[in-house]
Amino acid sequence: MEDREIVDLFLKRDERAIEQVSVKYGKLLRSVAFRITGNMETSEECENDTYMKAWDLIPPQKPYDYLVAFLSRVVRNVALNRCIYDKRLKRKGHIEELSIELEQILPSENSIENEMNAIALQTAISSFLRSQPKEKRIVFMRRCFDCEKISTIARSMGWKESKVRTMLHRMRGDLRKYLIEEGIV
Amino acid sequence: MSNNRLLFLMSNIDNDLILELTIERERYGKKLATKNKPSKAVISCVAAAVILICVFISVSFNHKVNNNTAVNITDITNPIFPMETETSLETTLSSNDSEPSQTESIGYFSLSADKLRNYDSFDDLATAAEAVVAGESIESTVVFRFGNIYTLTKLLVTDTYKGSVVNGETIWVIERGGYTTYGEYVANCGADEKIFGDMIVDCPDEYQVVMGVDGYFPIKQGEKVLIFVGNTSGFLPDFDEPLYDIIGDTDGKLYVQEDGTYKRADPSQTDDHAFGDNELTITIEDLLSIP
Numbered sequence A: 001m002e003d004r005e006i007v008d009l010f011l012k013r014d015e016r017a018i019e020q021v022s023v024k025y026g027k028l029l030r031s032v033a034f035r036i037t038g039n040m041e042t043s044e045e046c047e048n049d050t051y052m053k054a055w056d057l058i059p060p061q062k063p064y065d066y067l068v069a070f071l072s073r074v075v076r077n078v079a080l081n082r083c084i085y086d087k088r089l090k091r092k093g094h095i096e097e098l099s100i101e102l103e104q105i106l107p108s109e110n111s112i113e114n115e116m117n118a119i120a121l122q123t124a125i126s127s128f129l130r131s132q133p134k135e136k137r138i139v140f141m142r143r144c145f146d147c148e149k150i151s152t153i154a155r156s157m158g159w160k161e162s163k164v165r166t167m168l169h170r171m172r173g174d175l176r177k178y179l180i181e182e183g184i185v
Numbered sequence B: 001m002s003n004n005r006l007l008f009l010m011s012n013i014d015n016d017l018i019l020e021l022t023i024e025r026e027r028y029g030k031k032l033a034t035k036n037k038p039s040k041a042v043i044s045c046v047a048a049a050v051i052l053i054c055v056f057i058s059v060s061f062n063h064k065v066n067n068n069t070a071v072n073i074t075d076i077t078n079p080i081f082p083m084e085t086e087t088s089l090e091t092t093l094s095s096n097d098s099e100p101s102q103t104e105s106i107g108y109f110s111l112s113a114d115k116l117r118n119y120d121s122f123d124d125l126a127t128a129a130e131a132v133v134a135g136e137s138i139e140s141t142v143v144f145r146f147g148n149i150y151t152l153t154k155l156l157v158t159d160t161y162k163g164s165v166v167n168g169e170t171i172w173v174i175e176r177g178g179y180t181t182y183g184e185y186v187a188n189c190g191a192d193e194k195i196f197g198d199m200i201v202d203c204p205d206e207y208q209v210v211m212g213v214d215g216y217f218p219i220k221q222g223e224k225v226l227i228f229v230g231n232t233s234g235f236l237p238d239f240d241e242p243l244y245d246i247i248g249d250t251d252g253k254l255y256v257q258e259d260g261t262y263k264r265a266d267p268s269q270t271d272d273h274a275f276g277d278n279e280l281t282i283t284i285e286d287l288l289s290i291p
Helices: A003-011 A016-037 A040-057 A067-085 A092-103 A115-130 A134-144 A150-157 A161-181 B003-012 B015-034 B040-066 B073-077 B082-086 B122-128 B182-189 B284-288
Strands: B087-093 B101-103 B106-115 B131-145 B148-162 B170-176 B178-181 B208-213 B224-231 B243-246 B253-256
Touching: A003 A016, A003 A067, A016 A040, A016 A067, A040 A067, A067 A092, A067 B003, A067 B015, A092 A134, A092 A161, A092 B003, A115 A134, A115 A161, A115 B003, A115 B015, A134 A150, A134 A161, A134 B015, A150 A161, A150 B182, B122 B224, B131 B170, B131 B178, B131 B182, B148 B178, B148 B182, B148 B284, B170 B224, B178 B182, B182 B208
Parallel strands: B106 B208, B170 B243
Antiparallel strands: B087 B106, B101 B106, B131 B148, B131 B224, B148 B170, B178 B208, B224 B243, B224 B253
């Protein structure tokens, strides 16, 4: 079933929407959740929570052209929340490591108070990423969006870990510089 | 803004970037699953090597029989390719393990082995073994050979009941199976759909997997065991030290009990051992009776 048809089912409050999303994107959602939580059982729970959240969010949202991105975003947030607040999961270290890396882009004391600035920040990050070569952009996304380990990225790219590490380090520096130039930081 | 908030904020980057990542994710997932498919030339070489090994084993077997050497299954197969010929291992889940058992981010998978012979009694084991030792695992590492996973365990020998190993020495023991990650396993052994099922499509590289045989998993670091072993030195290239393998695959591996006896574990879905009443139990007196 096409994404548009699935979204229409959501809009009509037809429960087949969840069934169809599950058939088409279930594996993808579990996979995103697993990369973050590192736990199969929790990933399945995150997948189910994502369906519930999608049910609540559509409508008012109508992600006709970006259903995958919409669901990926939701499942990522659900999984991150589980990781941070579920003490049974042993994934905190991994997430904290990533947080420390992100702190190089935007130190925590450099606080942004309102949502307006948050929107400006996410727009600027997107613009910065778009300006990067595809390979670098994907590596950055895999690390910061998918929360993948550096070793995993390196292996699948056929690179040494040090290459990935250096690339990410430089990108974080460049992104910070870009945000300063744009007047966001 | 807290660090975590920036982490969450990454979720809200533009749709086209997330879509691009989704497409790329599928691409590198497929690349991972297929990158170890051997070329035709490699397949030909492996086939030729297998034929040569079979011929060698056959010659070796005939030689031993002609010399009236006490032959057991392990002896026949030890020189080059011990476990492959002793147990015809299929890359399928054993019937009682149709679903991998999972704990916190770990999947347990059990391959099935068609053994040519079982060693069910103390006498069988003691007769077949070149050495019988008790000891503690102090180090273990996973090695891959012929597209199979093995665990190489360094055992600190505390008691020797048969053979020339001296108490206090360490010996290396190799077993089928091991603790690894999905990515590492697939990179070395291939992504077998019969084992991993749907996981092949979207299982992350870092997913921890534990491979066992017939519900038995390799010796863990710190475990105290009694093992009946044969010499399989030379099985691993570039490994010059004496190497031992367990008689009957897992038959000759027993774990120390509180009362000082040793007991064979029941097959399990994880590496936590359970000991049934009917499993083989060996006492120190039994061991001291080995000639």
